[in-house]
Amino acid sequence: MREDIEALMEDGEVPELKGGKVDEKKVISSVDLEEIVSSENSFVVRVVDVLIVLVAITVLLLLTGVL
Amino acid sequence: MIIAIASGKGGVGKTTISVNVAVLLSFLGRTVVVDGDVALPNVHVHLNLSPPASLPEVLKGEASLKEAIYELPFKVGKKETTLHILPSSGPLEKIDLDGFPEVVKELDKDYDFVIVDVAAGLSKYALLPIMASEKIYVVVNPEKASIEDGKRVISVASSIGKEVSGVIVNRYKGEKALAELAQKEISENLAGIVRESKLVKKAWEIGKPFVVAFPSSAVSKDVAKLAKNMAGMKTEIKKYGKLKYFLRLA
Ligand SMILES: Nc1ncnc2c1ncn2[C@@H]1O[C@H](COP(=O)(O)OP(=O)(O)O)[C@@H](O)[C@H]1O
Ligand SMILES: [Mg+2]
Numbered sequence A: 001m002r003e004d005i006e007a008l009m010e011d012g013e014v015p016e017l018k019g020g021k022v023d024e025k026k027v028i029s030s031v032d033l034e035e036i037v038s039s040e041n042s043f044v045v046r047v048v049d050v051l052i053v054l055v056a057i058t059v060l061l062l063l064t065g066v067l
Numbered sequence B: 001m002i003i004a005i006a007s008g009k010g011g012v013g014k015t016t017i018s019v020n021v022a023v024l025l026s027f028l029g030r031t032v033v034v035d036g037d038v039a040l041p042n043v044h045v046h047l048n049l050s051p052p053a054s055l056p057e058v059l060k061g062e063a064s065l066k067e068a069i070y071e072l073p074f075k076v077g078k079k080e081t082t083l084h085i086l087p088s089s090g091p092l093e094k095i096d097l098d099g100f101p102e103v104v105k106e107l108d109k110d111y112d113f114v115i116v117d118v119a120a121g122l123s124k125y126a127l128l129p130i131m132a133s134e135k136i137y138v139v140v141n142p143e144k145a146s147i148e149d150g151k152r153v154i155s156v157a158s159s160i161g162k163e164v165s166g167v168i169v170n171r172y173k174g175e176k177a178l179a180e181l182a183q184k185e186i187s188e189n190l191a192g193i194v195r196e197s198k199l200v201k202k203a204w205e206i207g208k209p210f211v212v213a214f215p216s217s218a219v220s221k222d223v224a225k226l227a228k229n230m231a232g233m234k235t236e237i238k239k240y241g242k243l244k245y246f247l248r249l250a
Helices: A002-011 A033-038 A042-066 B014-025 B055-059 B100-110 B124-131 B144-159 B176-185 B198-206 B218-230 B242-246
Strands: B002-006 B031-035 B070-076 B079-086 B113-117 B135-140 B166-172 B190-195
Touching: A033 B014, A033 B218, B002 B014, B002 B100, B002 B124, B014 B031, B014 B070, B014 B079, B014 B113, B014 B166, B014 B218, B031 B100, B055 B100, B100 B113, B100 B124, B124 B144, B135 B144, B144 B176, B166 B176, B166 B218, B176 B190, B190 B218
Parallel strands: B002 B113, B002 B135, B031 B079, B031 B113, B135 B166, B166 B190
Antiparallel strands: B070 B079
């Protein structure tokens, strides 16, 4: 690689460029990007989990207090 | 596929878009971001990197491509990915860009998506990266002056017989008429609309792309649609109005 670039630097020419060919078949994965970004935010999920546990404990305490 | 992200003037969000779209494209194929803005490089700043070797060293023959490419692991939601970066950094000196097309062509053999963050305007710094690209997207802001500036990219591209593949409207706040103007003046293909969002700056402060820091935000979804369009999966881009922007209904 290094040699290639050095060789190029020496002759200092802008190399021939290929035209606007687009190789879309190269796209290999079929994941849906919109799904990836909309997947649940784990932080929010954790906060909700903590809240549920807190509510459950309060209810339990209330119940035991009442009994 | 070599994709140039270009603009008429700086500050419209080229680097922000290049980095974030590249993170998502990396889920579809091997992706590298090239900081083609060698005069004012800032991809590494967006990603909190201080690279010891970068594109200028490669162009001078002082480093190999391998030495100048960095692999960054990212997590978007629950999915993991790896993005490769070829940054530009170092002292401001005259850099000979003549070898640039060959460098990106070399990368094209190895990667499915080569995203080039191009310098703004008409300089040689913009021309060579654009010459090397197969697809050219122009980023504009929803302002008349920005769209006018974006037209420069069309002239740069046509001077070397290339066409602009699409327009990206960034920092959108519901300016429907201006999005239409951008389509009329720059490219019928509206590849994406990326809304104005405070999260962009927040993510920047954390040193992470916003699609990583805030994956479930609306602005990340905008980038997902843009990435799909760039990858050739046609996705409809809605030009919503101001009310929908403010009420976050879009
Ligand atoms: N969609 C957006 N919403 C809010 N701020 C943005 C948005 N896109 C870009 N910015 C801000 O605009 C500024 C310029 O962005 P940058 O990507 O560096 O532009 P460029 O590379 O075109 O010079 C940055 O401060 C960035 O945080
Ligand atoms: Mg930039």
